[in-house]
Amino acid sequence: MLAFIARRLLATIPVLGMVAVFVFLLLRLTPGDPAAVIAGDNANSQQVEEIREKLGLAQPLLTQFVIWAGKLLQGDFGESFFFKKTVAELITQRIEPTLALSFFTIVLAVLIAVPLGVIAAYKHDSWIDRGVMGFSVLGFSVPVFVIGYLLIYVFAIEWGVLPVQGYRRIAEGFWPFIERLILPSATLAVIYIALIARITRASVLEVLGEDYIRTAHAKGLTDRVVLMRHALRNAAVPIVTVIGIGIALLIGGVVVTESVYNIPGLGRLTVDAVLARDFPTIQAVILLFSVAYVLVNLLIDLSYTLLDPRIRY
Amino acid sequence: MTETPVLDISNLTVDLPPGADRPKAVEGVGFDVRPHEIVCLVGESGSGKSVIAQTVMGLLPKTLKPSAGKVMLQGEDVLTAGAARLRELRCTRMSMIFQEPMTALNPVMTCGDQIDEVLRTHTQHDEAERRRRIRAILAQVRLPEPDRMIAAYPHQLSGGQRQRIMIAMALVLEPALLIADEPTTALDVTTQAQILELIKEIQRSHATGVLFITHDFGVVAEISHRVAVMQWGRLVEFGPTREVLSRPQHAYTRMLISSVPSMTPRVRSRRADAALVLETKTLGKTYISGGWLGRPTTVRAAEQVSVEVRRGETLGIVGESGSGKSTVARCIARLIEPSDGAILLGGSEIAHMGTGALRPHRRRIQIVFQDPYRSLNPRRTVGESIIEGPTNYGMARAAAFARARELMQLVKLDPLSLDRYPHQFSGGQRQRICIARALAMEPELLIADEAVSALDVSVQAQVLALLDEIRRKLELAMLFITHDLRVAAQVCDRVAVMHQGRVVEYGEAAEIFTRPGHDYTKALLAAAPGRSWEFGAFQGA
Numbered sequence: 001m002l003a004f005i006a007r008r009l010l011a012t013i014p015v016l017g018m019v020a021v022f023v024f025l026l027l028r029l030t031p032g033d034p035a036a037v038i039a040g041d042n043a044n045s046q047q048v049e050e051i052r053e054k055l056g057l058a059q060p061l062l063t064q065f066v067i068w069a070g071k072l073l074q075g076d077f078g079e080s081f082f083f084k085k086t087v088a089e090l091i092t093q094r095i096e097p098t099l100a101l102s103f104f105t106i107v108l109a110v111l112i113a114v115p116l117g118v119i120a121a122y123k124h125d126s127w128i129d130r131g132v133m134g135f136s137v138l139g140f141s142v143p144v145f146v147i148g149y150l151l152i153y154v155f156a157i158e159w160g161v162l163p164v165q166g167y168r169r170i171a172e173g174f175w176p177f178i179e180r181l182i183l184p185s186a187t188l189a190v191i192y193i194a195l196i197a198r199i200t201r202a203s204v205l206e207v208l209g210e211d212y213i214r215t216a217h218a219k220g221l222t223d224r225v226v227l228m229r230h231a232l233r234n235a236a237v238p239i240v241t242v243i244g245i246g247i248a249l250l251i252g253g254v255v256v257t258e259s260v261y262n263i264p265g266l267g268r269l270t271v272d273a274v275l276a277r278d279f280p281t282i283q284a285v286i287l288l289f290s291v292a293y294v295l296v297n298l299l300i301d302l303s304y305t306l307l308d309p310r311i312r313y
Numbered sequence: 314m315t316e317t318p319v320l321d322i323s324n325l326t327v328d329l330p331p332g333a334d335r336p337k338a339v340e341g342v343g344f345d346v347r348p349h350e351i352v353c354l355v356g357e358s359g360s361g362k363s364v365i366a367q368t369v370m371g372l373l374p375k376t377l378k379p380s381a382g383k384v385m386l387q388g389e390d391v392l393t394a395g396a397a398r399l400r401e402l403r404c405t406r407m408s409m410i411f412q413e414p415m416t417a418l419n420p421v422m423t424c425g426d427q428i429d430e431v432l433r434t435h436t437q438h439d440e441a442e443r444r445r446r447i448r449a450i451l452a453q454v455r456l457p458e459p460d461r462m463i464a465a466y467p468h469q470l471s472g473g474q475r476q477r478i479m480i481a482m483a484l485v486l487e488p489a490l491l492i493a494d495e496p497t498t499a500l501d502v503t504t505q506a507q508i509l510e511l512i513k514e515i516q517r518s519h520a521t522g523v524l525f526i527t528h529d530f531g532v533v534a535e536i537s538h539r540v541a542v543m544q545w546g547r548l549v550e551f552g553p554t555r556e557v558l559s560r561p562q563h564a565y566t567r568m569l570i571s572s573v574p575s576m577t578p579r580v581r582s583r584r585a586d587a588a589l590v591l592e593t594k595t596l597g598k599t600y601i602s603g604g605w606l607g608r609p610t611t612v613r614a615a616e617q618v619s620v621e622v623r624r625g626e627t628l629g630i631v632g633e634s635g636s637g638k639s640t641v642a643r644c645i646a647r648l649i650e651p652s653d654g655a656i657l658l659g660g661s662e663i664a665h666m667g668t669g670a671l672r673p674h675r676r677r678i679q680i681v682f683q684d685p686y687r688s689l690n691p692r693r694t695v696g697e698s699i700i701e702g703p704t705n706y707g708m709a710r711a712a713a714f715a716r717a718r719e720l721m722q723l724v725k726l727d728p729l730s731l732d733r734y735p736h737q738f739s740g741g742q743r744q745r746i747c748i749a750r751a752l753a754m755e756p757e758l759l760i761a762d763e764a765v766s767a768l769d770v771s772v773q774a775q776v777l778a779l780l781d782e783i784r785r786k787l788e789l790a791m792l793f794i795t796h797d798l799r800v801a802a803q804v805c806d807r808v809a810v811m812h813q814g815r816v817v818e819y820g821e822a823a824e825i826f827t828r829p830g831h832d833y834t835k836a837l838l839a840a841a842p843g844r845s846w847e848f849g850a851f852q853g854a
Contacts (some may be wrong), residue, residue: 149640217432220403233421309466
């Protein structure tokens with residue numbers, strides 16, 4: 001087990017190395033000059049050149065990479081071109097909203113989707129099943145921003161029960177913090193509810209056909225016990241896998257949702273940094289997402305051993 | 314013998330949903346099971362024997378509905394019992410064990426918890442008392458180290474141990490009726506013998522009535538007091554076992570019993586100077602897994618296997634699961650590469666040939682696999698499946714189809730059905746198609762890997778006859794992999810008995826079956842169910 005974790009962590013090093021090289025090159029090989037953005041519309045080419053010199057962009061690519069990678073290895077993400085702060089500072093400021101939003105989204109999605117999927121499988125081919133499946137098709141097809149504005153319109157504008165947008169730190173009080181996360185989490189959760197409910201249904205349905213389910217019935221257990229104790233845990237591995245993929249995909253979803261609800265998180269930071277061609281920030285954020293992705297996957301793999309005793313690393 | 318029956322089924326009819334191959338799954342069936350008695354319910358697949366078991370337990374799929382009759386369990390009609398009452402009866406008055414103990418146990422729950430669940434559901438005992446009872450029942454089913462068994466997950470136990478856990482779970486509350494649905498079919502023959510012995514023993518000591526479902530007359534002869542024979546949803550014969558086995562009244566029963574292969578090997582004439590087709594020299598296959606930062610594990614699946622097959626001769630490789638018999642077959646067919654040793658196919662050494670060099674030799678060895686349902690591509694017509702090999706080796710389509718039609722005749726199927734799909738054929742017909750497919754390549758060696766194990770006895774007898782006829786007609790060399798000693802006795806000229814990856818005994822079939830030399834062979838022969846019964850030698854016929 002420990003050897004497995006060590007092996008997996010070691011394997012992430014080349015992955016992150018490749019991500020670093022790729023992001024670095026991609027940013028520099030696409031058109032758009034950070035110096036021009038910083039200098040503004042009225043600057044002349046002399047000024048732009050000076051800024052470029054100052055940012056270190058005039059040096060050869062390889063030199064730039066070596067400097068950046070060297071600092072990175074010492075834990076220094078560099079300084080933002082645009083925000084006049086270190087990248088580390090920027091990220092620390094922005095990470096809380098994103099973490100909070102992602103966390104609530106996943107919790108909300110799992111709490112709603114898993115029971116829905118189980119019920120749909122149990123009531124296979126009934127109107128409940130068809131209802132859940134219909135909802136999940138809808139959840140897949142409607143874009144995040146449409147759901148977002150729809151929820152804002154109904155809950156914030158028409159009924160006025162929740163704030164339209166914005167974010168409060170948890171340090172500023174629990175309710176204001178939660179209140180502003182409900183709509184964004186719900187918005188973002190819709191697609192995951194659809195995804196997880198579907199896979200739960202399929203997975204439970206398959207397990208319900210297994211011999212040990214028949215054995216469980218033959219023992220005189222009630223349907224509820226058969227479903228919860230015997231079926232769900234056996235169906236868990238694919239469900240957990242999809243939840244893991246969901247967490248990884250959240251990164252994309254967060255960008256739109258943070259924009260719709262005006263939440264100052266990493267998603268918004270990414271958008272702003274890309275628009276400003278803020279190379280150090282983009283590089284750091286993408287590397288961070290990659291690390292998160294790798295870790296989530298590792299956790300998912302480790303969770304298999306808890307769910308299924310046959311899986312051992 | 315005048316005790317009231319534990320189970321009394323009368324005039325039971327179960328309807329099939331519209332569109333099935335017949336309107337009733339079970340029609341007008343009636344028989345009883347008394348305390349202290351084992352009643353075998355025998356029949357081929359589709360005869361309705363499992364439907365009866367499921368009806369008694371109230372576990373029928375929703376699409377099947379009992380429409381007439383009574384199923385009295387100790388005087389209570391289970392057909393009219395509600396869902397809650399049925400749940401109460403399960404495991405307390407009637408219990409069921411199933412064919413495949415691996416899949417019948419929940420893989421993510423410990424065995425102890427699974428037995429405990431029965432006690433928690435049906436009794437008010439506290440934890441200490443439940444624990445005491447679990448240990449007691451584990452001792453009764455002869456499982457050693459109760460603490461280890463309680464903490465073990467099903468996959469950590471052997472097949473026999475798992476079935477013992479199932480039996481423990483079924484019997485922990487001492488039900489009056491035990492329904493055993495093919496409980497030993499998935500087990501090795503030596504394990505099967507032990508489980509049968511256990512069921513007999515427990516049934517004697519607990520006054521339990523046992524309804525034992527099986528397709529195997531060997532098992533019937535071994536354990537049952539009375540036997541009920543089913544055909545197409547109807548009960549065709551019911552009576553004391555000796556009576557039915559020696560003087561069957563119904564033609565179907567006679568046919569079934571006569572189809573059971575004899576344990577006495579058949580001596581067949583063959584030429585001693587026939588050409589050598591296949592020879593393996595100290596063939597071995599070792600699997601190594603793990604490595605890189607972990608401990609590598611080594612499994613010797615087969616070691617030092619040296620056998621030979623001549624033209625027109627059948628060599629049987631006999632062994633239990635995990636003995637390495639299939640590994641040897643796969644090495645010979647070069648589906649996997651052996652780790653050491655040599656394979657001489659008509660003089661060419663193919664053990665370590667590369668993919669390209671091997672290709673011309675591939676057609677010389679063909680395999681027929683165990684499961685005819687899964688070894689044909691369901692989305693291709695059988696004609697396409699048969700000609701695929703020959704056309705791959707350059708035969709023109711028209712010629713290949715002409716050959717396919719001949720082969721269909723050879724395997725006794727309608728040549729006009731070449732454009733049908735596998736699902737339109739029965740299991741036995743599909744296996745014939747698989748044989749035709751293999752023969753289309755004009756192989757020198759035909760490997761039959763448990764090729765008749767998934768078939769009903771009557772169909773099995775036909776397919777065995779067919780294989781033998783083909784071997785004679787085409788003078789094929791045949792390698793017959795099987796776990797079934799009866800089958801081996803009937804088709805093999807020579808036999809290699811495998812145990813734990815090694816050939817422990819190798820020689821003439823007649824010799825090995827009558828005078829086994831190795832202890833393992835002796836144990837294997839002693840374990841064969843119904844070995845003392847000569848099936849088909851009817852009295853007063």
